[in-house]
Amino acid sequence: MRVPDTRPLRSSAVALATWSLFCTAAWAQAPSNPPLERQVDEAFRQSMRSPGDAAATTRYAQLLAQSGNYEGAIAAIERQLLDPNAPASVRLDLGVLYYRLGSYDMAAGLLRRAIEDPRLDPTQRSQAEALLKDIGKRTQVSRLDGQVVLGLRAQSNPTARSDSANLLAGGALVNNPNRPESDTDLQATLRLDHQYDLGLQNEAAIVSSLTAQMIKFSSSSGSTLQANQTDPYNLGLIEVTSGVRFKPSPAGAPALTIRPYLVAAGLVAQGHRYLSNHGAGLDAAYSLNDRTFIDGGFEYRYNDYATRIDVPAADELSGPSNLLRVRLTRELAPGHVLSGELRTRWQRTKRSYLDHDAQEVRVTYVRSYASPLKSGGLWSTSVWGGVQRRSYDAADPAVDANTARRDTEWRIGVGQTVPLSDAWSLLVQLEHMKTNANLPNNESKNTSLYLAAGYRF
Template sequence: MSRARSVAALAALVLFGTAMALAQSAPTDAELRAESDALFRRMLVKPNDLDAAFRFSEIETQLGDYEAAIGALERMLFYNPNLPRVKLELGLLYFRLHSYEMARSYFDAAIASPNTPQDVRDQVAKFLAAIDRGVSDNQFSVFAQIGVRHQSNANAGPDSQVVRALGQDAVLSSQFKRTPDWNAFGIVTAHHFYDFDNQRGDGWESDLTSYYAQQFKVHRLDLGLVELATGPRIALGAGTGMSIHPYVLGNYVTLGGRPYLGVLGAGVSTRFQLPWGVTLDPGVEYRARDYRNSKDYVNATQQNGHQIIGSITGSGPLPILAGLSWQSRLSVSKSTASYQPYAYDDYTAEFALPYAFTAPAFAQTERAWTVSPFLGFSFTPYAEPDPIVDPSITRLDRQWRAGATLDMVFFENFGFALQVQYLRTLSTVTYTGHAIANISNNGAQYIAAGTFTNQVNFAQRIGMVQIAGLDTSSYGGVVNFAQGSPNLFSGVLNSGPSNRFLTLSGQFFQGGSTNTTPLFGEMGGNFSITGPNNYLGSGVFAARKP
C-alpha cells in the first residue's frame, strides 16, 4: 500500500469533528480562520484551556495547517499527559506528514497506558502496520478468496419462455430460460507500490486482479478474468493527502472456456483527503474492447467498440456509531458497438454501510468482524431497437441490487465471508399520453382529463399503468397481455383513498395518417370507472413511446 493510499485509507479511522459539525452546513475557510484566530487569542490568555486547544487543532487540520494542529495538541499533553486519543491524533498528523518515526512514537505512547480504550488500540495497530509498510521502498499486498456461490438465475434468463423475436412472440429454447446453478470461484488481487523516496509520497503503483468461476451446470457461463493497471502516483502538495494517478490497463476475459474479450485502455484518477476523514476519488477511463466469437457466442464481435467511464468513489466514517462508515460510487459510461443496437449508456449508483465490531469470543481473534449492507441501482438505455428482437422496441434496463456481506476473521489474516445479494433486472419501454373521460358524479355530468403512463415489460408481458389527475383522482395498477395475443392487454386500476376503480382494455398499434410509425410504437383503448356515491365514468386513452 502506498503512503498516499495509507493516509487515505487510515485517515477515515479518526474523526476530526462531531456529529453536530456534520449536521451543519460546512463553514467557509474565512469563517474557520476567524474562529481559529479567536481560539489562538484565548489560548494565549489561558494556555491550559484544553477544549480551546482541541478545537483550534481541529480547525487547523481542516485548513491543512498540520504543524499548527500538532503544536496545539502537544501543548495539551504538556498540561495533561494522560490523553491517549490526543496521542492517537498526533500520530495521525505526523503520519500524514510522512514523519513515520514521530508518528510511531505517539502511537506507541497512545497504547502504553493500561486505561487506553480498546478502539484506540485497534486503530493504532492498523497505523503501525501501515508504517511498517510505508518505510519500505517496495510495498506489496495480496488478497485471496475462494468460495462457492448459489445463483437462483445464473444465466439471467426470463421467467417465461415466450419472448420477442423479429417483432413477434416466439418460444425460447429451454436451455436459455431461467436456470439456477452453483459455481466455485476464486479471486486474487495484488497491489504493488514502488516509493520514489522523495519525501512527497510519489511512486509507481500497480494493481493485478484475477478471477475465475466454474459453473456446476451451465458451463457456457464459466468466467475467467485477468486485469493489470499500472502507472505513477504523484502527490499534489506536501502533506495534503491529495494525489493524481494516470495509468494504462489491459485485461483478458474468457467465457465458456474460450477467449471472449480483450481490453486495452488508460485512465486517470485523483484522490482528495477531506476533513472528517472523508476520501474522494474522481476519475475517467477509456477502454477499447475487442470481442471474439465462439460456438456459444457466435455474434460477440458485434459488441466491438469503445467505452468511456467517468466515476467518483467516496468513503468516510459516520460518527453516529463507533465502527460505522460509509462507501459510495457513482459512475456514468458510454459504450459504442459495431452493431448499433448493442451500444448503450449506463448510470450506476452504489452505497454501502460497513460496520466493524468486536469478534465473538469463539473466533479467538482480536481482529474486528465487519458486516456491510449495500444497495445499488443501474439505469441502462440502449441506442436503438434490435430488429432481431423487435424493430419497434428500444431496450431499457433497470437493475436493483441489495444485500449484505459478513467478513469473519478467525486467525491473523484468514477468515470467511458470507454474502447474500438480491438482484432484479427490469427491461421496459415507457409509453406516455393522455386519458379523457365522460364523468357522472352523483347526477352531475362533465368531462375530465389526465395523464397516462404505461411502463411495459415485454418479457413478463405486463404493464405498470398510471393515470394521474383524472377528476382529482390518480389510478394505478398492473395490466396483463391477453393469452395468446401479442398486442392486447387489460387490467383493473384503483385510486386508493377515493375508492374508485378503473377497468381498462387496450392494444398496441402503428398509427399515424399512413400507418408509418413502428409496430408497437403506439397504444390506445378504452376504460370505465365506478365509485361510491353514484360515481361513473367512461373514456379513452392514447399513448406512444419516445
Template structure:
C-alpha cells in the same frame, strides 16, 4: 520559514526557532498571504480569522505562557494554511509545558500535513510515551502511525484470495417468461434459453504491489484481479477473467494539495468463456483521490478501454459487441463511527460499439453500509462485519435491435446484496452472501430476476 528551517530549529533549540517564526508572523499582517497550504476556511472567513490571529499574537507577546491563546492561534493558523506558523507556536509552548501529550499530538499532525513524516513520528511517539495518556489521544496517534508506516515502506505486497460456492435461481439470466414478443409476434423460448437455476464454484484473487520510486512522493502501483467460475450443469457459462492495472502514483502533499493523490495507470485484461476466447481489452485510467480527514475519502476516476469480443461456435455474433468504453466514476467512503462506514459511488458509461444496436449510455449508483460488531463466539476473533449494498443501473441503447423490436432498448437493473464476514483467524475469514437482482426492460428478452446464495473462504495477506 521553510520545513528545513523548522526541523533544524527544533534540533538546536525551540526558543530560537520560535523567535524567527514570530518575526515572520508579525510581518504577515501587512504583507500578502503566502502560506504553504491553501486555506481550509471558507473565503469569507479568512479575514476575520486573520484579525483574530493578530489579537492572539499580541496576547502571546504579553503573556508567553498562555497555553489557551497559543492553542487557538495554532488552530487558526492551520485553518488559513500557515502550518509552519502553527508549528513554531506549539514548539514554543513545549518550553512552558514539556511532555504535554496534547501539544505533541498536534505537532505530529501538523508535521504529517507538511509531509515531514519522520519528525511527525517523533512527536507521535512522544505523545504516547507517558503512561497517563487519554485513550482518544492514543487512538488518534495509532491511526497516524499506521499511515506513516505505509508511507515509509519502500515496497509492499498485499492481496486476498477467495474460493467458494454459489447457488443462483437464474444462472443464465434467462427471461422471466417462457414466451417473448419479437417484433409483435409471440415466440416460445427453447429450454436452453429459459431461466435456469444452477450451482457454481468460483475462485478469485486481488493482488497489489507498491514500489517506491526515487522521486519524492512517487510510487509505482501494480494491481492484478482474477476470477474464475465453473457451473454444475451449464458448462457453457464457465468463465475465467483477469485484468492488470499498473502505473505511477503521486502524493500531491508537497505541492500544497494536502490529502490528494494522483494515480495514472494502464489497463490490460482478457477472458475466456467455455474454453473459447471471449474478450480482450487495453486502456488507460486516471484517479484523483482526496482524504480531507482520516474518516473520509473520496475520488474521481476516468477510464478508457478498447474492448474486443470474439466469435465462437456457440456465440457466432459476439464480435458485434466490440468497441470503445469511456467511463467516469465518483467514489466516496465515510467512517461514521468506529463501527459504521458508508460507501457511495456513481458511474457514467459510454460504450461505442461497432454496431449501433450495441452502443449505449449507462448511468448507475451504489450505496453500501458496513457495520462492525463484537464476535458472538468467544473463540473467534473480532470484529465481525455485516455489509449491505444497493445498486441501480439504467442503460439506453442508441438503436433498435431489428430482430427484437423497432424501438431502442431501455433496461434498468436493481441489485441488493448482504454479506456477513466472520473472521476465523487473523488472515482467514468465512463469508456468507445473499443477493437479488431484478431487470426491467422494454424488450422481453431483457426482463429477468436472479436470487443468489453463497459461501466462501477468503485469505488476506
C-alpha cells in the same frame, strides 16, 4: 426530414456535469461547521483558563483534530509533554496525529516511546503496535500486498434468463423455451498490489495491480462449445493495471492525488478465449477533510471479442467502451461510513442495436463495530443499493424492428465481514437483482448468496 441525433450531446452533458461535480468538490475548501467552531472556541478558552487541566487541553486538541486542524491539535497536545508526569497516552495521541499528516518518521518515534512506557494500557499498546506495523509498510520503497479469496456462490438465475412466459422473435410473441435455472459455482480470486516509491517530493510512486479469478459452475464441464449456448460458462479472468500516482501540487493542493494508468485484461470461457481488452485511464482522489473523501476517474478500453461458434456474431460486439465515475465517501461517526457513487458508460460496437449508454447510482453504508464474541478485530456490516439505466441506440430486428431496448436494473444487498485473525476473515453476502425492460426478452431477476474465506498478506 431526419431528426438530429441528440444522444451524443446528452451523453456529453452528463459527462461534463459529473466531472464538474468532482472538480468543484476537489478544489473547494472544507465546508464551514459553525457548531463545531463554537465548540473549538469554547474549549480553547477553557484550556487558557486552566493551563494545568490536562482534560481540558485534550478536549481542545480532539476538537481541533475533528475540524481537520491537525497542526493545531499537535501544538495543543505537545504542551502536555512539558509535564514529566504526562500520561503515557499523550505520545500515542501525538503519534496518531502525525500519522494522519503523513509524517511517518515523527509518528513512529512517538509511538515507540509510548510503547516503552509501562503505564500504557494493553488496548492502547495494541493500537500503537498496529500503527507502527502499518507505518513500516508505508515507508518501504517497494511494497507488495495481496489477498486470496475462496468462495462458494448460489444463484437463482446466473445466466440472466428472461422469466417471461413469452418472448419476442421478429416482433411476434413465442413461448420462452429457456426459463431461469439455479446453479452454484466455486470461485478463487487473487489480487496483488505493488507500489514502488520513486522518492520524489510529490510522493510519486509506481502503483500496479494484478487480479486473477477462476469461476467453476456445477452444471458446466469440459470445453466443448455449441451455437447459442445457454448454460453458464466456466470463466477465467486476468487483469493488469499500472501507472504513476502522484500529487500534482504538493504545496497548493496537498490533498489531491492523481494516477494515469494503462490497463489490459483477458477473459476465457470454457477454456477458450472469449474477450480481451486494453486501454488507459486517469484516477483522481481528494480529501475534503478528515471525514470526507472524494474520488473518481475516466477509463477507455477497446473490447475485442473472439470469433466463436457459440457466439455467431461475436465480432459485432467489438468496439470501444468509456467509463466516467465519481464517488463521495463520508464518515458520519466513528465506525459509520456512507458513500454514494455515480457512473456513466458509453459502449460502442459494430451494430447500432448493440450500442448503448448506461447511467448508474450506487449507495453503500458500512458499520464497523467491536466483535460480539469479545475477541478478534472489528466486524463490519454493509448494506448497498443501486439502480442502472441502459438505453440502446436502435431496435434489434431479430427481436422487434420497431422498438429499441430500454432496461432498468435494480440491485440491493447486505454483507457481513468477520475477521478471524490479522490475516484471515470470513465474508457472507446476500444480493437480489431485478431487471425491468420494455422488451420481455430482457426481463429477469436473480438472487445470490456468497460465502467466502479471505487471506490477506
